[in-house]
Amino acid sequence: MRHEPPWPDDDDMMRVAIEEARTGFAEGGVPVGAALATRTELLGSGHNERIQRHDPTAHGEIACLRAAGRRSSYAGTTLYTTLSPCPMCSGAIILFQIPRVVIGERRTYAGDVDFLRSHGIEVIVQADERCVALMSEFQRLSPQVWSEDIGGR
Amino acid sequence: MRHEPPWPDDDDMMRVAIEEARTGFAEGGVPVGAALATRTELLGSGHNERIQRHDPTAHGEIACLRAAGRRSSYAGTTLYTTLSPCPMCSGAIILFQIPRVVIGERRTYAGDVDFLRSHGIEVIVQADERCVALMSEFQRLSPQVWSEDIGGR
Numbered sequence: 001m002r003h004e005p006p007w008p009d010d011d012d013m014m015r016v017a018i019e020e021a022r023t024g025f026a027e028g029g030v031p032v033g034a035a036l037a038t039r040t041e042l043l044g045s046g047h048n049e050r051i052q053r054h055d056p057t058a059h060g061e062i063a064c065l066r067a068a069g070r071r072s073s074y075a076g077t078t079l080y081t082t083l084s085p086c087p088m089c090s091g092a093i094i095l096f097q098i099p100r101v102v103i104g105e106r107r108t109y110a111g112d113v114d115f116l117r118s119h120g121i122e123v124i125v126q127a128d129e130r131c132v133a134l135m136s137e138f139q140r141l142s143p144q145v146w147s148e149d150i151g152g153r
Numbered sequence: 154m155r156h157e158p159p160w161p162d163d164d165d166m167m168r169v170a171i172e173e174a175r176t177g178f179a180e181g182g183v184p185v186g187a188a189l190a191t192r193t194e195l196l197g198s199g200h201n202e203r204i205q206r207h208d209p210t211a212h213g214e215i216a217c218l219r220a221a222g223r224r225s226s227y228a229g230t231t232l233y234t235t236l237s238p239c240p241m242c243s244g245a246i247i248l249f250q251i252p253r254v255v256i257g258e259r260r261t262y263a264g265d266v267d268f269l270r271s272h273g274i275e276v277i278v279q280a281d282e283r284c285v286a287l288m289s290e291f292q293r294l295s296p297q298v299w300s301e302d303i304g305g306r
Contacts, residue, residue, distance in 0.1 A: 055223075092210060094240040
């Protein structure tokens, strides 16, 4: 008898998030992507569209949650994001009680992983070179837009 | 010589936020409205559109920030909201370093005003009966949607 892991395949789902980030980069946008999934289903994915939609709230995680639509519960879901979440996206994770977050990298933007963990959220931090490479390239090419996206920090 | 106050007229701007909330209520939505303004200019306003757009991230404050579009700085702005901000919207306020927030009421949803203040944000809490009446009516009519909107709390 095999026991299915309760979570999605992290490699597969991070690949979806990275594809979103690459799509954003190709569009000239901030290359952050995200995916929301249960063990058996991809519920939605999205990427940062600050530039594309002139929308400062369209971070990758927000675009992903928007794409996943209304849900009465996020139990059993994992949110994948190529970059450590900002305060707004961390707040969204806490609001909707998403139990598990997998972060592609936090070298180019640290976020506040302890804040998420203090709310009982399981946070897995990877050091994915694909994510680092995308963000490093964007920060080099567009430092002004990047600064704007994270509130001038 | 007259000294102009550095902030918008709070009564005028709260009226804009309440009009947004009423529009949302008339559309069958969650009646929370918001406005972003400088002393001299209304930058944007919006209302919760969870139901209307099937978008769980479209809280009033997020819709308002979206309507205001991209900004390199939020210095000198005040965010008006008819209801105390949730964790996601509080995170957005912190991310964009909005220096001042005026809250219509926090009786029907307390939010975390101390969290905002701990980030140096000036928070003014009113007890506006117009805001309380709208939210109370909505919570009575649609308790399930309301619960969904605040993550099942």
